[in-house]
Amino acid sequence: MSGFSTARQKMVDGQVRPSDVTDARILDAMLLVPREAFVPADKQALAYLDLDLDVAEGGAAKRCLIAPALFAKLLQAAEIKDGDRVLVVGCATGYAAAVVARLTPHVVATESDSALAAKAGTVLAQQGCGQVSIKTAAAADGEATSAPFDVIVLNGATEIPPKALYEQLKDGGRLVGVFATSQPQRATVVTRSHGDFGHRTLFDAAAPVLPGLAQVPSFVF
Secondary structure (H helix, E strand, O other): OOHHHHHHHHHHHHHHHHHOOOOHHHHHHHHHOOHHHHOOHHHHHHOOOOOOEEOOOOOOOOOEEOOHHHHHHHHHHHOOOOOOEEEEEOOOOOHHHHHHOOOOOEEEEEEOOHHHHHHHHHHHHHOOOOOOEEEEOOHHHOOHHHOOEEEEEEEEEEOOOOHHHHOOEEEEEEEEEEEOOOOOOEEEEEEEEOOEEEEEEEEEOOOOEOOOOOOOOOOOO
């Protein structure tokens, strides 16, 4: 077993399973997808640590793969079924989309940074996930032309209610992500039912805020 393969197994056994992730499909997907392939070469040694890993290159704005255990718990809460249409928002280099693509073949991913979106498309194709459709789009905009979705996964946190994303859910659809609309931040699932949107708090969590989903500072005179 290679060093990265060993690290991947330790990530699943030491971080993901102890976080009460019991869905065998998610565990298998995270064992199959090489996280190091989605990380710049100089950071590959950090690929399997329990942290939000910045994958931006060349002084670009910080963009992260969120910590593996948190990501796995969000996926479990999303209850993705084979055949579901899933949107991954803020996919960065594509790792989250690659894992989701092991759960369902119908995956669309957005990334606001065009260079990262191109990188994601290249790496996903190399990893046999060429069916994932990558779109360059602001996180708050989602991908209306491909909607509606059964599941929307935020690869990061939001400081504002992402209302445009809610509208891209099917009836019965779920959006999962970290909501930093108050403190402490909380992992949350939003479910659409007959035009209404119910929020259920899952657990306290923290993740980097996605560009475009930050609260705009207000001026006080």
